[in-house]
Amino acid sequence: MNAHDLDETDYPEEITSLPDTAPCAGKSAGRPRAADKEARQQALLQTAGRLFLDKGYGSVSLEMIAREAHVAVRTIYVKFGGKVGLFNAVIASRRAHFFEGMQSMETDMRPMEQVLSDFALRFLELLSQPKSYQLYRMVVGESRTSPELAETFYEAGPKRTRVELARYFDRPDVRAQLRSEFSSDVLAFHLLNCVLGDGMCSVLFPQESALSLEVRQARVKQGLQLFLHGVQRPAL
The missing domain is CATH 1.10.10.60 (Homeodomain-like)
Incomplete structure (x- = not known):
């Protein structure tokens, strides 16, 4: 920054x-x-x-x-x-904290499952924090009176995450492993949903503490298996 x-x-x-x-x-x-x-x-x-x-x-x-x-x-x-710019910086800083030390997905040459697992664990840790639940509820509750709040939150958070994933899925070596009928944007959207699960219920009925590492690992493993089973090209 x-x-x-x-x-x-x-x-x-x-x-x-x-x-x-x-x-x-x-x-x-x-x-x-x-x-x-x-x-x-x-x-x-x-x-x-x-x-x-x-x-x-x-x-x-x-x-x-x-x-x-x-x-x-x-x-x-x-x-x-x-205030809008400050709120944007707050979201960006919070997001950066959880993804700190992670290699850029555009240059990370590890197997796809390892790259996505690393990303998904950090993503789920970020979203399972009590403060994240508070933030989501605040944005939803005030979006009518402060429309710039919802737009800023989306641009700095969810949209940025989807764009980064889409760029990864657009890499020629990664794209070659995936079914061609799915666009990179669709792949990003479904990966996030497979990992997050029933996200709206998490916002409405939040946990009092962040998910443990063991729970996050189990959810990520199951979510990635579901995602890859549906989008990977069949082995020749």
Whole structure:
């Protein structure tokens, strides 16, 4: 997220100054390190995400977020363009956390079942988090009064996931293993549904805790078997 790195000049003067007891007190002020910028940005995104879930998207103002995150309101406008852009960054950051360290599917040359299993385990872990259930319910509940909320959520979350899967299925070596009558978009859609199962019931009747690794592995194994059985070309 280099384009959204927070700079020390984005903060009010009284916030950027360090107390005398700080480890680096007494040193001359300078540009913050990249790690510090990233930490500050993540703190802002975490604060915004918590407020959105606790109070609802429509009830949260940028002033409220800025006050709790100890940043200037103009920081949010400059870096994210406003509340919609900030919400988009919250979704993108949360998604990136669960897919961190995963090799790009467009260049991952492992067998298809291994690549899809790796993806599906991370995908199911993300969607089985209690915060994910809260997020889905908030988006559905406020989509009429805040249509930009639903559009932003779809673009940053579900659509991005489907696009990445479709690109993988479009790879010539992968495409050669799959039945030609199914488009890459259809393949992506059905893979997600095979892995997720009855997703709407999960949103309406959420778990109190995330699914265990054993449960996720069992669901992914069964879902992939169902998916591959229906879409793979028969062996010659």
